[in-house]
Amino acid sequence: MMNIAQYLDSTYLKTPQQSGLSEEETLQKVKDLTQEAIDHHIFAVMIRPDYISKIKDFLKEKNSDVVLGTVIGFHEGTYSIEEKLNEASKAINDGADELDFVINYEAYLKGDLELVKDEFLRCTQLCIEHYKIAKWIIEIAALTDKQIADITKNISIWAEENFEAKDLKNIFVKSSTGFFITENGKPNGATFEGIQIMLDNARKLPIKAAGGVRTPEDAEKMIKLGVKRIGTSSALSLIKNESSTEGY
Numbered sequence: 550m551m552n553i554a555q556y557l558d559s560t561y562l563k564t565p566q567q568s569g570l571s572e573e574e575t576l577q578k579v580k581d582l583t584q585e586a587i588d589h590h591i592f593a594v595m596i597r598p599d600y601i602s603k604i605k606d607f608l609k610e611k612n613s614d615v616v617l618g619t620v621i622g623f624h625e626g627t628y629s630i631e632e633k634l635n636e637a638s639k640a641i642n643d644g645a646d647e648l649d650f651v652i653n654y655e656a657y658l659k660g661d662l663e664l665v666k667d668e669f670l671r672c673t674q675l676c677i678e679h680y681k682i683a684k685w686i687i688e689i690a691a692l693t694d695k696q697i698a699d700i701t702k703n704i705s706i707w708a709e710e711n712f713e714a715k716d717l718k719n720i721f722v723k724s725s726t727g728f729f730i731t732e733n734g735k736p737n738g739a740t741f742e743g744i745q746i747m748l749d750n751a752r753k754l755p756i757k758a759a760g761g762v763r764t765p766e767d768a769e770k771m772i773k774l775g776v777k778r779i780g781t782s783s784a785l786s787l788i789k790n791e792s793s794t795e796g797y
């Protein structure tokens with residue numbers, strides 16, 4: 550069996566409003582997720598920005614090298630560029646190592662490629678200046694295959710044209726938030742087909758598969774296809790070699 554843990558971003562991204570839990574219960578949940586990551590040598594935890602500062606302290610107390618990630622503009626991606634920059638700056642100051650931005654795919658679908666390019670360049674620049682990893686969620690369930698190819702290729706070309714070659718490994722294209730509402734039971738997250746299209750068009754950028762990855766077999770298959778990271782709210786089941794019917 551492959552060592553899946555080293556590829557995983559173990560996520561808890563529900564807000565108290567979405568889960569019905571209190572702030573304290575949510576903090577306890579992200580602490581438990583972090584302890585689990587420490588115990589099982591999971592690469593990273595990915596949590597909402599509100600909890601970064603406290604979890605950074607928790608990781609320091611535990612003397613842990615688990616990587617701390619957060620989400621920006623989550624989950625619709627429609628925040629303005631200034632709002633995304635402010636949220637990202639605060640998360641960096643609070644101690645985030647990796648920032649997963651939701652791209653403004655609504656703007657992309659309306660044909661406003663300039664806005665998407667502008668947010669990509671400015672937010673990625675901020676991450677590079679602070680030696681942080683930037684990941685760009687394109688929300689593949691909202692896109693056709695042709696659009697998945699097109700946006701992945703555009704991001705890759707913008708990255709190559711505007712950042713140094715050494716920084717490209719720190720700029721990911723990520724498939725999904727896991728929160729997109731689809732119709733007709735269509736998968737809302739990472740599909741093998743969608744991931745393959747991303748891999749075929751990402752040129753030098755690494756790919757993160759996220760959303761609906763529930764079995765160790767699927768995780769292994771994604772890794773064999775070539776993804777460098779997997780985001781999942783079922784991390785523990787995956788590394789215990791079990792399937793999970795749903796995340797969280």
Ligand SMILES: O=C[C@H](O)COP(=O)(O)O
Nearest residue numbers: 727760761780781782796
């Ligand atoms: O960014 C990661 C996703 O939220 C994970 O999605 P999931 O809950 O379907 O595993």
